[in-house]
Amino acid sequence: MSGPSDVLGRLDAALAASGLSCRGVVRFDGHDRAPSLADGRPASAVVLIGVVGGAMWPVFDAWRATQVDGGGSDPLDRWSKIVIDGVAKEIGAAACYPSEAPYQPFQRWAMKAEGLKPSPLGILIHPRFGLWHSYRGALLFRDWDDEIAAPVAFTHPCDRCLEKPCLSSCPVDAIKPSGFDVVGCRQHLAGPVGQRGCMISGCLARNACPVGTEYRYPPEQLRFHMQALKLPP
Ligand code: B12
Numbered sequence: 001m002s003g004p005s006d007v008l009g010r011l012d013a014a015l016a017a018s019g020l021s022c023r024g025v026v027r028f029d030g031h032d033r034a035p036s037l038a039d040g041r042p043a044s045a046v047v048l049i050g051v052v053g054g055a056m057w058p059v060f061d062a063w064r065a066t067q068v069d070g071g072g073s074d075p076l077d078r079w080s081k082i083v084i085d086g087v088a089k090e091i092g093a094a095a096c097y098p099s100e101a102p103y104q105p106f107q108r109w110a111m112k113a114e115g116l117k118p119s120p121l122g123i124l125i126h127p128r129f130g131l132w133h134s135y136r137g138a139l140l141f142r143d144w145d146d147e148i149a150a151p152v153a154f155t156h157p158c159d160r161c162l163e164k165p166c167l168s169s170c171p172v173d174a175i176k177p178s179g180f181d182v183v184g185c186r187q188h189l190a191g192p193v194g195q196r197g198c199m200i201s202g203c204l205a206r207n208a209c210p211v212g213t214e215y216r217y218p219p220e221q222l223r224f225h226m227q228a229l230k231l232p233p
């Protein structure tokens, strides 16, 4: 089995054209429930693959334009699977996906890999990318014997943010310190004010965050994610 620097270097190269990137590595230890591989044995490590800002959007959008069905009902999931399954085959790992049941704990893995914590919106905030990042898949490895560097320590951005504009920007108060009111949010998005507001400009609470604004998704990408949030699962 190759060492992590070798695998991560090959992964970066394999992902470069897609605009996706490696988002950290976690070795499973006694505290984690490691996902099983095809033969039923547990994985020993996972490498997260994700989106930072708008890097993947032009590649995904160009792919979508070539699809007769526009990419189907979940085009981003389909595209991610094509890209990540290809990379998994090349690297010799198994792939798993955040939207496939049973849900794997992508956020818990990301917290461990990069030392991230949840924002009041529920999504994890990154010290550099703010709220403008997500996960498109992960590669599971049977053997990973080499050291994995501990995440660099930083102050959680929300602990430094005194005004917390995300908590006061939602027109229907769906972002509360106690959690995200997804029903209230979706009702608003379905109505005329939501259609003219959040559905076009993106979530006002997310947009209000002052961290990582240079990574904010481009308008078309924002609208795409709002469409996905509007629909009940
Ligand atoms: C179901 C789901 C939803 C549902 C319900 C979300 C909810 N708040 O309950 C709906 C459809 C509403 C939704 C909406 C969105 N989601 Co969502 N969602 C998921 C999904 C598929 C499963 C979540 C889950 O149940 N995980 C299962 C448990 C076992 O995993 P977990 O890692 O342990 O997750 C838990 C912990 O993080 C825990 N937790 C919270 N705080 C803390 C603190 C500590 C210390 C610990 C230990 C744990 C913990 O809460 C999580 C469970 O909800 C995940 C993908 C995934 N596989 O995780 C995406 C995911 C969480 N969603 C994501 C996003 C981006 C969104 C949206 C912004 C998307 C959009 N279209 O705009 C919205 C807004 C969400 C919001 N404001 O909270 C991203 C978050 C990325 C990030 N930066 O963190 C994820 C990871 C998907 C991805 N592809 O990256 N989502």
Ligand code: SF4
Binding pocket: 119, 120, 121, 125, 157, 158, 159, 161, 163, 164, 165, 166, 167, 208, 209, 210, 211
């Ligand atoms: S506005 Fe402040 S509290 Fe809200 S997510 Fe951004 S940094 Fe965190």
Ligand code: SF4
Binding pocket: 169, 170, 171, 172, 173, 174, 175, 184, 185, 186, 188, 189, 198, 202, 203, 204, 205, 206
């Ligand atoms: S999308 Fe709009 S209604 Fe939903 S949480 Fe964000 S600001 Fe509130």
